[in-house]
Amino acid sequence: MAAGDSPTALSRLRAAVESAPSGLLMIDAAGRIVLVNRQIEVLFGYPREELLGQPVEMLVPVALREDHERFRAEFFENPKVRAMGAGRNLYGKRKDGSQVPVEIGLTPVATEEGLFVLSSVVDISERRRAEARFRAAVESSPAGMIMVSEAGRMVLVNQEIERMFGWDRDELIGQRIEMLVPERFRARHPEFRHGFFSDPDARPMGAGRDLYGLRKDGTEISIEIGLNPIETEDGLFVLSSVVDISARKREEAERNELQRQLQQAQKMEAVGTLAGGIAHDFNNILGAILGFAELLRESVEGEQAHRDLEELIAFTLRGKSVVERVRSFSVGRTGERRPCSAQDQIDEFQAFLRSSLPPNIEITTQIHPDSPRLLADPSALYQVLMNLGLNAGQAMPNGGRLAVDVEPLYVTDSRARAHPNLHEGNYVALTVRDTGSGMDAETRDRMFEPFFTTRSPERGSGLGLAIVLGIIQEHEGAIEVESAPGAGTTVRLIVPAAESEEPEEGSLEPTAPRGSGERILYVDDERSLRTLGKRRLELLGYRVTVAGDGAQALERFQATPDEFDLVITDYLMPRMNGLELTSEVRRMRPEVPIILMSGFIDNLPDEDLEPVGVTDTVQKPATSFELATTLARVLGNDPQEGHNEGPSVEGPIS
Numbered sequence: 001m002a003a004g005d006s007p008t009a010l011s012r013l014r015a016a017v018e019s020a021p022s023g024l025l026m027i028d029a030a031g032r033i034v035l036v037n038r039q040i041e042v043l044f045g046y047p048r049e050e051l052l053g054q055p056v057e058m059l060v061p062v063a064l065r066e067d068h069e070r071f072r073a074e075f076f077e078n079p080k081v082r083a084m085g086a087g088r089n090l091y092g093k094r095k096d097g098s099q100v101p102v103e104i105g106l107t108p109v110a111t112e113e114g115l116f117v118l119s120s121v122v123d124i125s126e127r128r129r130a131e132a133r134f135r136a137a138v139e140s141s142p143a144g145m146i147m148v149s150e151a152g153r154m155v156l157v158n159q160e161i162e163r164m165f166g167w168d169r170d171e172l173i174g175q176r177i178e179m180l181v182p183e184r185f186r187a188r189h190p191e192f193r194h195g196f197f198s199d200p201d202a203r204p205m206g207a208g209r210d211l212y213g214l215r216k217d218g219t220e221i222s223i224e225i226g227l228n229p230i231e232t233e234d235g236l237f238v239l240s241s242v243v244d245i246s247a248r249k250r251e252e253a254e255r256n257e258l259q260r261q262l263q264q265a266q267k268m269e270a271v272g273t274l275a276g277g278i279a280h281d282f283n284n285i286l287g288a289i290l291g292f293a294e295l296l297r298e299s300v301e302g303e304q305a306h307r308d309l310e311e312l313i314a315f316t317l318r319g320k321s322v323v324e325r326v327r328s329f330s331v332g333r334t335g336e337r338r339p340c341s342a343q344d345q346i347d348e349f350q351a352f353l354r355s356s357l358p359p360n361i362e363i364t365t366q367i368h369p370d371s372p373r374l375l376a377d378p379s380a381l382y383q384v385l386m387n388l389g390l391n392a393g394q395a396m397p398n399g400g401r402l403a404v405d406v407e408p409l410y411v412t413d414s415r416a417r418a419h420p421n422l423h424e425g426n427y428v429a430l431t432v433r434d435t436g437s438g439m440d441a442e443t444r445d446r447m448f449e450p451f452f453t454t455r456s457p458e459r460g461s462g463l464g465l466a467i468v469l470g471i472i473q474e475h476e477g478a479i480e481v482e483s484a485p486g487a488g489t490t491v492r493l494i495v496p497a498a499e500s501e502e503p504e505e506g507s508l509e510p511t512a513p514r515g516s517g518e519r520i521l522y523v524d525d526e527r528s529l530r531t532l533g534k535r536r537l538e539l540l541g542y543r544v545t546v547a548g549d550g551a552q553a554l555e556r557f558q559a560t561p562d563e564f565d566l567v568i569t570d571y572l573m574p575r576m577n578g579l580e581l582t583s584e585v586r587r588m589r590p591e592v593p594i595i596l597m598s599g600f601i602d603n604l605p606d607e608d609l610e611p612v613g614v615t616d617t618v619q620k621p622a623t624s625f626e627l628a629t630t631l632a633r634v635l636g637n638d639p640q641e642g643h644n645e646g647p648s649v650e651g652p653i654s
Contacts, residue, residue, distance in 0.1 A: 023121035027056045029076055029114055031069070043102075043123050045095035061093045079108035079115060092121065101128050144242035148177050150197050150235060152190060164223075164244050166216035182214045197236060200229035213242070222249045283320065283599030284526050287621030290316040291532040294624050298539070313623075318379060320621055337475060339373045339498035340381075342406045342428060349385040350404070356390065360399030368407035372497040374428050380471045381495070387468050388432040388491055395436025395489065405431045409494060419478035419494070426497040427477070433490045439483040447481070512628035513637060515541035520631075522546045523553040523569040523581065524597075533568070540628050550576025554584050561588050566635060568618075571598035579612050586613035593634045597622070 017024050017035065023043045026035035033056055036048045044051075044059055051058075056072070057065045075082075083105055092102045105120040138145045139158045144165075147156035154177055157169045165172075165180055172179075181189045196203075204226055213223045226241040290313060297309045346365050354363055374381065385404070392402050409429040416422040439447065448469040472479050475495055483489040520542050522533045530546045537544045545564070547553035550573050557564060567585055571578040582594045593615040609617070616634050618627060631637075 020120075023123075024118065025051070025056070025121065026109070026116050026118045027072075028116055031055050031057065031072055034116065035118075040121065043094075043100065043121060044092060050095075059092050061091050061099055064091065075106065075108075075117065076115060079117070081108070082106040101125055138239075141241070144244075146177070146180075146240045146242060147230065148193075148238050148240065150237070152176050152178065152193055155237065161242065164215075164221070164242065165213060180213050182212050182220050185212065196227060196229075196238060200236060200238070202229065203227040213244075222246045281599075283620040284529055286316050286319050288526075288528050288532055290320075290621045290623065291529075291536055295532075295535060295539075316621065317623070318382070337375050337377050340376055340378045342371055342374055342430070343367055345374070345378060345381055345385065346404060346406060349382060349389065352386065353389045353393075353402075357393040357402070358399070361393055361396055362401045363404075364401065365404045366406070368405075371406050371408050371428055372426060375496045375498040376475055377471075380474075384468050384471050384493065385430070385432070387465065391465065392432060392434035392436060392489065395434055395438070400435040400488075402435075403431075403433045405429075405433070407431075408497070411494065421473060421476050422478050422494065427494050428497050430493040430495065431490060432493075433488065435488045438485045438487045438489055440485050444481055444483050448479075512540060512625045513632035514628070515631065515635070515637070517541065517543055518565040518635060519543045519545070519563055521553060521557060521564045521567045521569075523548075523550065523567070523573070523578070525549050525570060525573040529570075536624055536627065537568075537631075540624070540631070542631070549573045550578065550581035553581055557585055558588065561592075564592060566631070567592060567594045569594065569596060571596055579608065579614070582614055583612040595630060595634060 018037045020037055020039065023039035024037045025033055025040050028034050033051050033054055036051050041048055057068055060068045090102050090104055091099045093099055101124045103122045103124045107118045109116045109118050138156065141158060141160065144161040145158040146154055146161055149155055154172050154175055157172050162169055178186050178189050211223050211225055212220045214220060222245045224243045224245050228239045230237045230239050293309050293312045293316065297306060346367060350363060350365055389402065407429050409427045411422050411424055411427050413424045416424050448465050469479060472493060477493065477495045480492040520537055522530065522537065522544050524530045524533060525548055534544045534546050545556060547556055553569065554576065569578040569581050578596050585592060585594060594613060595616050595618055596614045597618045597620055599620045616630055618630050
């Protein structure tokens with residue numbers, strides 16, 4: 001008993017040792033056990049009588065005993081407290097021969113009898129099993145798992161991380177987590193990491209969705225990360241769940257592209273519906289202008305008046321072409337192409353544009369003398385140039401310069417690969433260049449989208465450039481655009497060149513074939529068009545009865561069905577449309593020819609026309625020549641015999 005220790009105090013000490021939650025044993029300098037408590041008996045399976053006085057190595061696995069004796073001797077030479085956990089990877093040997101993982105803390109105790117060592121021994125089997133379960137869970141997780149220390153070093157990774165990033169775990173453990181962060185984000189990553197450790201809080205998967213990881217081969221992958229702080233005896237760690245979402249991103253991109261295509265298709269459908277809706281009314285207006293202009297041309301005198309009327313007729317037909325181009329664009333129909341002169345196109349374009357743009361915009365044109373003829377639909381190409389010219393004018397509100405250049409272009413194989421519509425060969429380049437405000441990259445990328453416009457709604461629908469792109473693609477050509485804010489815009493149209501350079505043979509304006517007094521029932525719900533139709537047909541040598549709608553026409557036909565040699569009817573009319581009228585007339589006289597006129601004949605397929613008995617169709621607005629030729633063909637008259645006596649009605653071929 002040490003001096004000053006009373007029996008009562010010693011009893012209390014022994015009681016404390018006995019009731020300690022961990023195993024306690026004391027050994028002397030010779031390594032013999034001099035004290036054990038109940039927990040030691042339970043842990044190792046020995047009663048204390050079998051332990052006291054025995055060397056402590058009896059509790060050490062045989063393979064480790066030699067080393068243990070050396071460590072014990074070293075400790076007694078330099079005794080100092082070793083905290084619990086410092087010797088974590090230790091094992092004890094139980095009486096039944098089994099081994100148990102233990103954690104040991106050592107405390108030197110100096111007494112009058114010499115130096116002793118009090119050892120605290122804890123069975124960590126359950127902890128090891130928990131760790132094993134944790135590691136198994138981490139290893140088998142379908143997500144990548146990384147545990148990172150506060151210093152930013154990786155202390156644990158699973159096989160999914162190895163697969164995802166292409167590194168072996170031996171190459172990752174101990175390295176800084178920033179090695180998996182792309183270079184462009186790496187500098188700021190420690191700041192984010194320190195912020196997390198300063199205020200650790202679980203971040204659910206998906207909260208940091210737009211993140212990227214760097215693979216061993218230098219490629220980047222899109223990843224999603226969830227973070228969970230883990231408190232351990234070794235300090236705070238963060239366990240990161242990492243999922244490669246590259247495939248999801250690709251699927252999202254594909255889904256977005258399909259959605260964009262669907263929206264574009266819906267826009268095109270809207271364009272078609274809009275165009276079809278306005279075509280009838282607008283073509284009726286154009287038809288009236290065209291018809292009355294042709295009538296005036298036959299009655300007025302003076303060379304200038306005739307030239308003015310020819311211009312009016314030409315522009316009316318161009319208006320018809322514009323409506324047709326919008327509709328063609330909406331349904332993806334290709335226009336008729338033929339060899340045409342770039343000079344004629346540019347001259348006509350410049351003349352009209354000069355009257356449409358303010359005088360503070362200078363317009364210049366330059367056509368290379370070796371430029372070949374274009375293989376194009378002239379009216380469609382004119383529409384393209386007008387759209388580009390008017391757009392350029394909008395970009396120069398304070399004036400500027402608009403230049404149009406035409407030159408030959410041989411498309412090489414490498415250039416053709418950049419434009420799917422092109423192939424190696426001869427083309428013509430039409431370049432429209434302005435000194436306006438220019439466009440940024442985002443606007444440039446979207447400029448050809450239907451309904452996309454940077455203008456206010458009252459200044460543009462956003463269809464012009466979409467139609468331009470559609471026309472050039474129909475022509476198997478391509479468009480190249482160069483633009484930057486403040487640097488103007490250059491649009492280069494690459495259009496196929498005509499294979500033959502032979503000029504088209506000049507054709508005299510043909511004389512319209514005339515009738516011989518045949519009786520025609522003419523049906524249209526527009527009063528002005530009925531009046532016009534009657535006058536035109538009478539000038540062509542026909543006798544005409546008019547009706548304001550299908551029901552009225554049917555009444556007049558029923559009254560004297562044998563008097564009519566032919567029926568001409570509009571399609572869209574109140575009470576009874578043209579197809580319904582045709583069907584009723586055919587029931588009474590199956591042999592009577594019927595011509596259907598409409599502003600959108602293309603919307604009426606043959607399978608709808610043939611069963612009801614439509615003989616032929618005429619697209620509104622039609623020139624007198626087109627109408628006369630159709631009548632002659634339907635009635636069986638030879639168009640070459642258009643020299644009958646009577647007034648001639650001439651008109652341009654549209």
